[in-house]
Amino acid sequence: MKLKSPRARFFISIAIGAVLLFISGRVDELRSYQGAQVAIFAIAISSIVLLTGFSGQISLGHGALMAVGGYSAVLVQSHLNLPYPIAFLIGGAVGGAAGFLLGIAAARLQGPYLAGTTLALAVGIPSLANQFHILGGEQGLTFDIGTAPSWIGKDFSQYRWFFWVSVIAALLNYWLLRNLLSTRYGRRWRAVRANPTAAALAGINVGKAKVLAFTLSSAVAGLAGSLYAMLLGLVAPLAFTLTLSFTLITGAVLAGVSNLGGSIVGAVVLVAIPEISGSITSHLGGSEKVTSNLPGLITSVLLVATVLFAPNGPKWPRRKHQ
Amino acid sequence: MTIFFNTLLVGFSSGAIYSLMSLALVLVWRSTRVVNFAAAGQAILSTYIGYEAMKVLHNYWLSIPVALLAGALISAGVEAIVMRPLAKRSKGTPVEAIAPVIATLGILGLIRSGVGLIWGNSFLQYTSPLSSKGYTIGHTTIPFSPLNAAIVIGASVVLAIFAMIFRFTRLGLSLRAASFQPEISRLSGIRVDLIRTIGWAFAGAASAVAGALVTPTTYLSPNSLDLLLVSGFVAAVIGGLESLIGAVVGGLVLGIGFAFILQYIGTSVTFSAAFIILIIVLLLRPQGIFGVRRSREA
Numbered sequence: 001m002k003l004k005s006p007r008a009r010f011f012i013s014i015a016i017g018a019v020l021l022f023i024s025g026r027v028d029e030l031r032s033y034q035g036a037q038v039a040i041f042a043i044a045i046s047s048i049v050l051l052t053g054f055s056g057q058i059s060l061g062h063g064a065l066m067a068v069g070g071y072s073a074v075l076v077q078s079h080l081n082l083p084y085p086i087a088f089l090i091g092g093a094v095g096g097a098a099g100f101l102l103g104i105a106a107a108r109l110q111g112p113y114l115a116g117t118t119l120a121l122a123v124g125i126p127s128l129a130n131q132f133h134i135l136g137g138e139q140g141l142t143f144d145i146g147t148a149p150s151w152i153g154k155d156f157s158q159y160r161w162f163f164w165v166s167v168i169a170a171l172l173n174y175w176l177l178r179n180l181l182s183t184r185y186g187r188r189w190r191a192v193r194a195n196p197t198a199a200a201l202a203g204i205n206v207g208k209a210k211v212l213a214f215t216l217s218s219a220v221a222g223l224a225g226s227l228y229a230m231l232l233g234l235v236a237p238l239a240f241t242l243t244l245s246f247t248l249i250t251g252a253v254l255a256g257v258s259n260l261g262g263s264i265v266g267a268v269v270l271v272a273i274p275e276i277s278g279s280i281t282s283h284l285g286g287s288e289k290v291t292s293n294l295p296g297l298i299t300s301v302l303l304v305a306t307v308l309f310a311p312n313g314p315k316w317p318r319r320k321h322q
Numbered sequence: 323m324t325i326f327f328n329t330l331l332v333g334f335s336s337g338a339i340y341s342l343m344s345l346a347l348v349l350v351w352r353s354t355r356v357v358n359f360a361a362a363g364q365a366i367l368s369t370y371i372g373y374e375a376m377k378v379l380h381n382y383w384l385s386i387p388v389a390l391l392a393g394a395l396i397s398a399g400v401e402a403i404v405m406r407p408l409a410k411r412s413k414g415t416p417v418e419a420i421a422p423v424i425a426t427l428g429i430l431g432l433i434r435s436g437v438g439l440i441w442g443n444s445f446l447q448y449t450s451p452l453s454s455k456g457y458t459i460g461h462t463t464i465p466f467s468p469l470n471a472a473i474v475i476g477a478s479v480v481l482a483i484f485a486m487i488f489r490f491t492r493l494g495l496s497l498r499a500a501s502f503q504p505e506i507s508r509l510s511g512i513r514v515d516l517i518r519t520i521g522w523a524f525a526g527a528a529s530a531v532a533g534a535l536v537t538p539t540t541y542l543s544p545n546s547l548d549l550l551l552v553s554g555f556v557a558a559v560i561g562g563l564e565s566l567i568g569a570v571v572g573g574l575v576l577g578i579g580f581a582f583i584l585q586y587i588g589t590s591v592t593f594s595a596a597f598i599i600l601i602i603v604l605l606l607r608p609q610g611i612f613g614v615r616r617s618r619e620a
Contacts, residue, residue, distance in 0.1 A: 058420050060359075060427070105601060112357040112563065115423050116555040117600055119359070123552050124597035131591070242548060246427055253424055293438035300431030307425045308408055 009178055013171045020167050032159040033231070034271050039166035040227045041267035043173050045251040046260060047220035050177060053258030054186065055213035056193030057106060061118030062221045063245030064125035065102075069095035069222025070229035070240065071135060074143045084145040088169065088226045095222015096215050103214030107207045122245045126237035140236025143229045162231050169227055173220060177260060180216075189213050243296070250303045273298050328464045329585045330578060335470035337577020338477035342532035343554025344561060344569040345484070346525040351563055352501040353521035354409070360400060360426040362551035363433030364526050365533035366544060368393035370437055372534045373448045373542060382450045382538070386476065389534040390527045397526020400429055401519045438544045445541040454539065473535045480531050481570060484524065488566065497521055529554075549596070553580075556600045561612055568612030575611075 020035070027035075044066060051057050059065075073091030076082050082090070102121065106114050129135040145165075147158060180186060188209045191199040200206050229235045251270045255262030277294040284290075343361065350358040372389030376382055404425055412421040452468040488494035499507040500517040508514050532554075533547055540546060557576045561568025576599065583595050 052420060056419075058423060105604065109604065111419055111423070112351065113559065113604065115357060115359070116552075116559065117597075117604065120552050120556065120597040120600050123548060124594040128594060131594075243431075246431055249424060249427060250431075257420075289439055289442045292443060293435040296431055296435035297439065300428050300435060303428035304404065304425060304432060307421050307428060308404060308411070 009175055013175045017171045029157055029159045032163045036163040036166040036231050037271045038267045039170040040224055041270050042170050042264045044224035044248050045255055045263035045266045046177055047217045048248050048252035049260050049263050051213055051217035055189040055210055058115050059118040060115055060245050061121035062248050063240050064122045065095050065218045065221040066225030067126055067240035068098045069225030070235040073226030074141050074229055074235050091226030092219045092223035096219030099218020100215040103211040106214050107210040122242050126240050129237045140234050142234045145230050166227050250299050253303055253306050329581045331466040333578030333581025335473045337574035338474050339532050339536045340553045340557045340577050341570040341573025342477055342528045343550050344557035344573045346529035347554050347558045348569040349521055349525040353518045356422040358426050360429035361529045362547045363430040364396045365529040366547050367396055367433050367437055368530035369533035369537050370441055386534045389530045393526040393530020394523040398519050398523040401522035434544045445543050448537045448542045450538040476535050552596050556596050560603050562609055565612035
């Protein structure tokens with residue numbers, strides 16, 4: 001069996017998942033929480049990798065699309081009483097729909113216009129929550145998917161359950177995207193990224209390919225957003241700030257922008273940074289100023305250094321291009 | 323009718339600030355083909371420096387030139403230390419187009435957290451001696467205040483000086499030539515790299531003045547200029563992203579547009595309004611008011 005066939009990937013994903021889920025029983029609540037965070041960030045970063053690394057578009061507004069997904073999941077779960085897996089899927093679908101609308105505008109835009117438009121989106125969307133009563137204003141809305149089902153086992157802690165849900169979602173997402181990128185759609189996106197004019201001459205509908213990439217990427221971001229809402233237990237404008245959008249881009253750059261597997265590395269780094277900075281400040285006995293700003297500082301330095309010294313992304317062990 | 327004129331005046335005052343920010347973005351775009359998202363960061367750092375200067379000098383007006391100078395130096399530093407090496411390194415790689423955008427975002431984050439480390443995240447007051455209470459004409463008080471008047475005057479002075487430099491000096495000619503035809507300018511003896519850095523310095527000065535003028539109407543915190551960045555960008559797009567006059571006109575149009583939206587719809591839509599206006603402009607006239615439609619660049 002070839003290692004790269006979809007079926008092989010499927011089994012590898014299952015194997016990785018089984019190992020991770022087994023480990024989850026051996027660690028404490030904080031590590032489970034962080035594990036879930038890594039899985040969710042990996043999904044969100046993969047949406048940027050898909051968009052930027054494979055179709056050559058940039059978005060500074062994926063934090064806002066995560067908010068769209070998160071709010072939709074919470075609303076359908078609380079108002080329609082749908083089970084949460086459906087709520088997550090709806091979160092992804094609504095994120096995708098928002099991305100489709102945005103993508104139509106985005107496909108006409110190049111470089112700076114696209115970056116600026118999505119930036120305006122990142123600033124604009126979270127503030128919408130203050131205008132509609134149903135969105136709960138500044139406090140946001142709570143989101144509770146409940147505890148693990150009893151058949152899984154007794155004493156199954158809350159965060160361990162979140163970890164399970166996130167890891168399964170992340171693996172499914174990875175498996176789907178990996179396979180999708182080796183189909184003709186993936187090839188079209190790469191062609192569009194490499195040279196739009198040549199791609200158009202080769203018969204590819206550039207606009208359509210870009211809109212499709214944007215839609216799919218937004219759907220993935222929406223899914224990540226609804227999982228993020230689950231982990232936080234709420235959706236609120238302050239959870240989906242501009243900083244979140246920037247953080248995702250940092251993660252994607254650290255992953256090596258066109259490296260889907262790297263998104264897990266990016267996610268680990270993003271989750272590790274607050275941890276590292278926490279231990280630094282506790283050693284040095286820093287003040288509140290330091291504790292609240294050091295993580296951002298480390299993230300930004302990493303981002304600038306990566307772009308400056310390894311514009312193609314760090315040299316992770318790299319496969320040959322298919 | 324009174325309300326109409328009041329709104330127009332208030333819009334003019336905020337528009338003057340958007341013009342400065344938009345000018346900062348357009349200057350950088352013209353000289354290096356980068357939308358400088360770090361402009362908000364550079365402006366916030368120079369505004370904090372202005373704030374410190376005011377504590378020492380006990381004079382708001384003297385603190386503005388200090389902020390302006392700081393802004394110019396910071397911006398030139400960013401160009402020389404990060405952006406120029408980056409342009410050389412990423413040339414010809416697949417990330418050539420997006421690397422500068424990501425780098426400016428990184429610098430924005432870097433400056434913001436650096437500022438937070440030094441001054442903290444709490445809201446500071448950087449106040450001007452002028453009242454923000456409106457003028458009283460007869461028995462009615464209008465929303466246009468001495469502070470607004472100072473903003474309009476301050477912004478106009480800076481814009482006028484810039485216009486003179488660009489129009490009538492050798493430096494201005496070099497700046498325009500270097501952004502218009504870098505290769506030919508180099509052949510005619512212009513040091514294009516140096517001129518680019520100077521272009522960034524001018525941009526930094528413009529955004530610093532914008533920060534120092536707008537902050538007394540609100541408060542000072544590491545994130546307090548984010549909306550200004552978005553407004554500046556929208557204004558630049560309205561003006562066509564290429565044209566300096568367009569940047570100024572775009573800023574005024576946006577400021578007045580905002581003022582009417584706030585007056586007749588409400589304050590709650592401020593953040594979304596920028597986005598909606600941007601989308602409308604991009605759909606109706608993507609090349610902006612003063613821009614020229616160009617064909618796809620291969």
